[in-house]
Amino acid sequence: MPADRLRGAVAVAGVAESRLGEVGPGVTPLELIGEAAAGALEDAGLSKNDVDGLFTASAYYGLPTVNVGEELGIRPRYSDSTNLGGASFVSHLLHAAAAIHAGLCEVALIVYASTQRSDGGKLKSVVEVNPQEAPYRPRYPVSMFALAAARHMHEFGTTRDQLAEVAVAARAWARLTPNAFERGPLTIADVLASRMVSSPLTVRDCCLVTDGGGAVVVTSTQRARSLRRAPVVLLGAGEAHWHRAIAQMPDLTTTAAVDSGARAFAMAGVGPADVDVVQLYDAFTINPILFLEDLGFCAKGDGGPFVAGGAIAPGGRLAVNTNGGGLSYTHPGMLGIFLIVEAVRQLRGEAGERQRPGAEIALVHGNGGALSAQATAILGTLAAS
Amino acid sequence: MTGPDYQRCGDCGAAIAPRRVTCPVCGSRRLSGQTSAGRGTVYSTTTVHAREGARNVVLVDLDEGFRMMSEVVGMASDDVRIGMHVQAGDDGERIVFHAC
Numbered sequence: 001m002p003a004d005r006l007r008g009a010v011a012v013a014g015v016a017e018s019r020l021g022e023v024g025p026g027v028t029p030l031e032l033i034g035e036a037a038a039g040a041l042e043d044a045g046l047s048k049n050d051v052d053g054l055f056t057a058s059a060y061y062g063l064p065t066v067n068v069g070e071e072l073g074i075r076p077r078y079s080d081s082t083n084l085g086g087a088s089f090v091s092h093l094l095h096a097a098a099a100i101h102a103g104l105c106e107v108a109l110i111v112y113a114s115t116q117r118s119d120g121g122k123l124k125s126v127v128e129v130n131p132q133e134a135p136y137r138p139r140y141p142v143s144m145f146a147l148a149a150a151r152h153m154h155e156f157g158t159t160r161d162q163l164a165e166v167a168v169a170a171r172a173w174a175r176l177t178p179n180a181f182e183r184g185p186l187t188i189a190d191v192l193a194s195r196m197v198s199s200p201l202t203v204r205d206c207c208l209v210t211d212g213g214g215a216v217v218v219t220s221t222q223r224a225r226s227l228r229r230a231p232v233v234l235l236g237a238g239e240a241h242w243h244r245a246i247a248q249m250p251d252l253t254t255t256a257a258v259d260s261g262a263r264a265f266a267m268a269g270v271g272p273a274d275v276d277v278v279q280l281y282d283a284f285t286i287n288p289i290l291f292l293e294d295l296g297f298c299a300k301g302d303g304g305p306f307v308a309g310g311a312i313a314p315g316g317r318l319a320v321n322t323n324g325g326g327l328s329y330t331h332p333g334m335l336g337i338f339l340i341v342e343a344v345r346q347l348r349g350e351a352g353e354r355q356r357p358g359a360e361i362a363l364v365h366g367n368g369g370a371l372s373a374q375a376t377a378i379l380g381t382l383a384a385s
Numbered sequence: 386m387t388g389p390d391y392q393r394c395g396d397c398g399a400a401i402a403p404r405r406v407t408c409p410v411c412g413s414r415r416l417s418g419q420t421s422a423g424r425g426t427v428y429s430t431t432t433v434h435a436r437e438g439a440r441n442v443v444l445v446d447l448d449e450g451f452r453m454m455s456e457v458v459g460m461a462s463d464d465v466r467i468g469m470h471v472q473a474g475d476d477g478e479r480i481v482f483h484a485c
Contacts, residue, residue: 132402133454136454138454139433139435143442154467154468198431199463246454247444247454248452
């Protein structure tokens, strides 16, 4: 069966976030999952008893859909805890589309939360110790992305100013987003002058550490048409991974987003020029530069010049990470679910001051591990489908 | 001075590290254990700034055709350059590299 049969088959019917930022001690990730799930189901006009497909990934729970099912009182007939790190939730969109299209479930809930900040600010992670890496004490994950940034600078002349542009653009978007975690002014000079963590990346080249949760309800486009909100249709999606450890990545300047993006665009039958708004997992400032190249928004090596001069900031040539992303909006361990939520809000035209006027097609891209797992989805309004 | 161990695929010739049962390129099980001469080139480098001081983390491309994470010792971390030729040594606990 050709993958393009999934084009338009399912739609996002509801989205919500839990409390974000710093929730304080004593709040569990499951409580934030409860907040987000209840919000998304209410948004869709559905109840937890309508949910028969459950999708989550977690750094806290070993059997995450099982924990979430118990917490919410959901008894799924389709359960998927695929863990591609931060790419998980974009991957779950594809998996939910396949399951719904195959008749294995009808209403899918994709949900995630973390209390990473209130847990003490450390990256909560079930990541295994790599015996090839441990003797050299890289700071995981920032050093892996720093190695990619250094290589990109070496091969293509990308500059630290251009990396900083990504953080500055994210902050400019966050200043238009009422609940963004960081809303103070930020300049390129501020980014360059901040504390070096793993060269060439400073602390302002790194994503936030926050608490928070998000949820997305997916169902058949046919059913979504009868629900409360305007459906946001899944036009295409793809996933790919080529390596786990950074030393196994064939070329540190090219990610498997080349494949995930090509698969998503092929299914959707659109190209980069058709995309109105882009949400890219910006764990570090090098990420959007790599993904803009690998997804075809510019040529390989041109990502630095592409983002320069405010080009991905409000009023620029391409609207990227319109709520401020992981760098300025929120980053509770894994970002993927929030990228989907923001894309849906843009396509519904409810993004307030940061709204991209007339947005019809959005691209969402998640990254997991050390530039390892990549998942891309293309969403559109009913009119664009 | 000898370098890190790796494997050579008897079918496609790929250099493989860390150790595996099957070749990740062609799937062959005909892998033979080898020891590198320890000569390589810095593929990328970062300086990790920690409370106890700065140290570098590098990826080194060994001349035999595989890549590994390591540290270049004997020089200031920020002076380590991509493209620098390096030679493996042993600091008693792990394989490290020196500029050569």
